[in-house]
Amino acid sequence: MPSRLRWKWIVIFAVVLACLTGVAGLPTSMEQLTANWHKSMRLGLDLKGGSHIVLQIQVQDAFKAEADLLIERLNERLQKEQLPYGSIERNEPGSIETAESIQVDVRGVPSERSSDFRRVAADVLGSEWVLTPVNSDTYRVNIRKEAAIQLRQDTLARSINTIEKKINGLGVAESSVQQRGGSGGETEILVQLPGVDDPARVKGILQTSALLELCEVKGGPFASREAAISQHGGVMPLNSKLVRSTTRAGVGNEPAWYLLSRSPVITGRDLRDAKPMPGENPGQWDTSFVLTQDAAQRFHRFTSANIGKNLAIVLDNSVISAPRIDSAISDQGRIMGAADQQTASDLALNLRSGSLPAGAKVIEERTVGPSLGADSIRRGILAGLVGLALVVASMVAYYRGAGVNSVIALMLNTLMTVAALSYIDATWTLPGIAGLVLSIGMAVDSNVLIFERIKEEMRGGKIVPAAIAAGFDRALTIIIDTHVTTVVASAFLFLFGTGPVRGFAVTLVIGLIANLFTAVFVSRAIFDLKVWRNPRLSSLSIGKEMFEQPKIDFLSKRALTLGLSVLAIVISIGSLVIKGGPNYGLDFRGGSLISVKFDGKPSLDQLRGYLTARLPGAVSLQESQGTSEVLIGTELADESQLEKTRLIVEQTLREKYGLANGKLDLNTANVGALDETLSKALPEAGVGLNDQERHDLAKRITDFRDKVHSGLIGNMDELSKVAGVDGKVLTALKQETGLGHFNIRSAEIVGPKAGAHLRQQALMATLCALGGMLIYVAFRFEWISGAAAVIATIHDIVITLGLFSLTNREIDLNIIAALLTLIGYSMNDKIVVFDRVRENMQHGVRGRSFLALVNESINQTLSRTLLTAGPTLLACLSLYFLGGEVLNGIAFALFAGVVVGTYSSIFVASALLVMWHSRKNASAPPAVRTGEVLAAK
Structure with missing residues (x-):
């Protein structure tokens, strides 16, 4: 084996070993292997259950406290110095934004004692406050800008430190307390509590000063x-x-x-x-x-x-x-x-x-019950496995032996992504799983580009080794271009996103980086190994041609296709206008959304009547098709209604669908409440358990309810299946507890101001992603190519949003994540076509019009376009039908976007390029920067 090839395989095996170590560690037993696996796969709130709370620190309280302390010190010194004055008062900054406007007015200072007053004031004020005369007997004290900035920072730092101490005192494992990133998050603290048993209690502790x-x-x-x-x-x-x-x-x-x-x-x-x-x-x-x-x-x-x-x-x-x-x-x-x-x-x-140095107000809260978390894990894993299987099957079916090559690369890609997330202690969320599945689908693009290029080189008469080398070399440029555009979109997604959306971006970017290694390096090593074993290799198992040198005149009907696009855009915008804009989800409009599972289908009219009579705002109910789950949505006029709304809903459910006999409801009880009930019931039943044994029993019972029965136990006798529940324990449970008819699966509450802020962030992320890719494509090709690609991508986004409007689907942060990914994916399609146009122009266009050249480029990349879209659509279908409610919306956006994006790559972006060229010069092609070609010639 040549030394160069040998070193390639040494690197590959080293990477595999490092990845396996990252995921499984160095276990000495199956028990340790299982423990290491669970430790490396940190589950987020939507999978494990728990609470995501955003606290807004009322920094104006800290400024008021500093001013009050200043007034106290000034009072004492003036009295000690026997300096007469009328009054010392401060103003009342009413919001976080006006905190720095704090000021203290000293009135009634005799003019003849002004020099003495200034001397005393200078000593008391120090370097943090500045004294300014208002008139002959009145002075105003303002805080300096530098001191105000420092006070804000100190207040946030002390608040985070105090909250961390509270969380540590509660013993919540894998909790996270950090200042919220992004614009507008300077006074916000994000607290994530996976697996927390009693989120209401924790939230009360966090808010208590x-x-x-x-x-x-x-x-x-x-x-x-x-x-x-x-x-x-x-x-x-x-x-x-x-x-x-x-x-x-x-x-x-x-x-x-x-x-x-x-x-x-x-x-x-x-x-x-x-x-x-x-x-x-x-x-x-x-x-x-x-x-x-x-x-x-x-x-x-x-x-x-x-x-x-x-x-x-x-x-x-x-x-x-x-x-x-x-x-x-x-x-x-x-x-x-x-x-x-x-x-x-x-x-x-x-x-x-x-x-706490200042008050803390909850502006956003998301709680996922453990039963919903267990369901999400099952659905997410199933969707991921089925999506992967569909991609693998499609690649092997079409590319045969080369398809097996790509499958090996895809498997290593997945392993590298999981290991990288483990090494950086990232948390797995449902959007993260979607990002992994999507990165697998998109990784197929690199393999397709390489394989189709190898086929093209073999058709041109090159022998197998030369065709393989040329295929990889010529595909490298476009692979880098497509990956960079997606990374640009994901970077803005990470910058402006929050929580799970960032997890989506991180997973996708890691998957794409891993793909550069697996598709270009690993796949090439496998082909090189095959050639080394058989230097006289005359054929390659790489599948048949999808099209035998197609010569479809895609652009002859460009007026019609552009007209259809304009019509689709008009319909989309019309639907959005008629419905008053996009149908914003809870993330963007503010309000509350509580998911409740009942033991049977409730009367929605009756439930609406119960809630409307108690809640201040409008109530909406949405029944999940084929289940007994109901989404209870409410609108909030102001931030003060956040906690009140959730408590009213929970109280109403307990009164109308809970137990009326005063017993503990096993279907809603947390571990602590059940443990307390057992501490009284078990001794009376003659069961002797110590505190730890009793707590463990309570935990096993609630886990059985959440993981086996999805949060609702229908019959008390089912509890006999729980380890430790014998006849005496079951009798005690029947005497002291009962089974209600509902279980709260999740609760999300977002204040109106927080929702408006998230809307701004989403819009900024979209605009920045488009702008960043416009700059990159303009740099790599020319400005008109970038403009055509961006216009076509906007076309894709508008039509996708129109489909959401026409189907009455909500747009939330997860959908924004999907749309930003769509921007990168759609741009990839355009870049592939434009790259081939550039290459064909470099080879000479004498005797051909620019229209014919673009048509030829579309035909040459047609197989790649369809073969890339196919596996990605299969992955999206898996997410849509098997991934549950959260992944359903993401999958719909991606599926619709991929279909529309594929259409626009062929019929819109290319047509715009031709129209611009025709307007400038009907016969001469636009100038191309030939020196910027990255692929080896």
Whole structure:
């Protein structure tokens, strides 16, 4: 074997070994192999179940807090220096965007003391604030731009750190907390929690600021705020603040008010530990805390000097209690009155994690139940395997021996993609699976280009070895061009996309990069090995010709085909206009979408009546064909309705379709709730399990419900199939639990502002992708070729959007991912034809018109065009029929786009090129940059 060929195979085996190691590790047993496989295949939320939450940090709160601290320091210094002044007040920035407009006005400064005031102010303000005179006795303080930027960054960093501590305290595996990328995401934090058992509880913990303060009580409780102020002559005492209580007092049973010292004795930063503990009364739980050494000494001094006075425990700006100090206290305290142990535990976790520096508002939430995740895995794997099988079968059936070659390359392509995703710890999502299947379908394009070129070289009289070499060399240019255009589209998709859409882009790009290695390097090595074994090889098993030198005059009817395209565009735009624009999905319009599975088909009119009576906005119901699943959609007028809407839907479902006897519903219970019920029921039934064994049993029961019964168990006796559920356990379950008639499979909530922002991102991604490819194609060919390709691609997008409008399909982020992929794929088709036009022009066009040359180029690439579209369409059909709801929309967009794109490559882009040429010069071809040809001649 020649050394060059030997080294090729050494590289191939090294790559295979590295890929296998990345996927399976170095196991010593089947158990370890299985464990390594599961570890490398990290499942996303849509496959494993869990929650995707976007928190918008209200940074204006941090600016207000800084201004309040400045006011406090300024007050103290001015009083200490005995400088007279009228008032110090700040404004109220109402939004994140106006946070930097924070300002503090100092009024009533005597003009004769202005120099003294400036001296004191300069000392207090430091380098972060700037003082500006407004008139003779008024000064305004503004935050410097650099300080404002730093405060924003610090607020986000502290928020992320605090949220990470909370998540780690909950023990959620493989969680992710990061600042959301892209334009407009500077104040947003993306939290992903795969497999989380109780998303509502987690979300509550994340949003809780847990700002703890122990403050001296100066007066109260008062029946109202006005009563407190009037008690002090209508003027708020200096260095004090009024805080509402959680207890009720006075007229109308309104919350009581306390007058507290503005400077707390102890804050949450002084805590060393916090934990739940049983309260003094049965069933009551408290949260105890321990102070740091310095704080304990400070607290001891304060309590020693204030025996007999009251101390307020303030949590998130509400007085929880105001007990009397009966004796000196050193390092411990207790917050009493939690409703149950979990509430006390959650408060302890929040206190240990520290308070958020600013409020956190949920602007987007997506929760996938474990039952839907299990179904998605099954459907995604099935769609992927069937799609791969269809592609393999079509290649082998047409290309015979060379088809087997391509199958080996495709298998290695898949292995390399999976291994690369494993090495970078990427997460598998449903769109990611679609990206893998699509990359396999598109990888066929490279093999088809090479094989068709080899056939062409053999028809030209070259012997097999020379034909193989020429085929690979001449196809390299176009392979690189087509891959670059798709990568450009995917790059913008990654830049502007979020979550699963980015996973789609990453998977597709990795697959395309792997294809450059497998199609060009591995396939060539297989052919070279065949030639080395038989140097006198006179024929090649590479299939028959689809067309025997076709000479179809595609462009003779270009006026008709362009007219049909214009008609299709008019119909598409007309449908969009009549229907008020695209039918935006939840991602872009905002609102809520909750998928519910019932144990039988419910009455939609009855369900709509239940929900309409309670929800503020319009309600839409959509029944999944052939199933008992219903999609409940609602519109939201503002962000404040996000959480309320979801809670109303869940409460209505529990009341109307849940259990009426007060028992725990096994079809909706999470592991924690079932574990708590079992902790009481099993001892009474004579079953002795420790805490871990009981928790594991609860987990097996919920897994059985979700993975075997898709979230709904119809008969309690089915539970006997669960390991550990014997007669006693089953009896206890029947006594304490029951089976409701519904299960929430998923819940998505997106605020209107977030939806509008996502629409902007999607539009920007599309425009940038088109612009980027226009520049690349213009550089590789000429500007008119780029313009023709982009116009034809816009034609494809508009008609595809029209098909969505005509079929009343929604457009969401996943569809945008498909459309951006379509842009790259459609551009590939155009590039293949234009590349052949360029090549034919280099070989000379004497005696032929430009129209004839373009027609000839289309005919020469016709086999490639159809053979590439065929396997890709087969992969799309697999996704459409087998991939489930999520992949269904992606597959529809890709299928329609590939069909329309293939049509436009032949009849639209080429016709535009000919029309432009005819207008400029009926006989002379346009200038071509012959020096830019990448393929070897």
